[in-house]
Amino acid sequence: MNTLTQQRDVQTITAMLNLIESPDIRRKVEAALRDEQVQTDRVLTSDESGRILGVSGRTVFQFAKAGLLRRVKYPGRKIGGGFLESDVRGLLARSVE
Numbered sequence: 001m002n003t004l005t006q007q008r009d010v011q012t013i014t015a016m017l018n019l020i021e022s023p024d025i026r027r028k029v030e031a032a033l034r035d036e037q038v039q040t041d042r043v044l045t046s047d048e049s050g051r052i053l054g055v056s057g058r059t060v061f062q063f064a065k066a067g068l069l070r071r072v073k074y075p076g077r078k079i080g081g082g083f084l085e086s087d088v089r090g091l092l093a094r095s096v097e
Contacts, residue, residue: 042085043072049088053095063091 013033020026046057049069053060060083063069068091073081 043074043082044085044088045082049083052085052088053092 017026017029020029044052046060049060050057053063055063060069064071064083069083069087071081072084073079
C-alpha cells in the first residue's frame with residue numbers, strides 16, 4: 001500500500017470517528033483499531049484476485065455472478081470495490097480440495 005493511500009485511509013477513518021457522537025463508542029472503536037490482534041482483510045481488484053486463483057479478472061467477475069465470490073463495495077461509492085482476500089483464498093482452498 002503506498003503512502004498516499006495510507007494517508008487517505010487515515011483521513012477517512014478520522015473523519016468517520018468524528019461522526020460518532022458517543023464518547024464511549026468512539027473510545028471502543030479507537031481501541032479496536034489500535035489493537036494489534038485485529039486482522040484487516042484486504043479488498044482485492046478482480047485482476048489481483050485472478051492472479052491468486054490463476055484465472056483472468058473477467059473470470060473472477062463470472063465467479064461472483066455465479067455466487068462463488070462475494071463482491072464488496074467501498075462505503076459511500078456506487079461503483080468500485082472488489083473482493084475480500086479471505087474470500088478469494090477460501091475459494092482457492094475449496095477448489096483444491
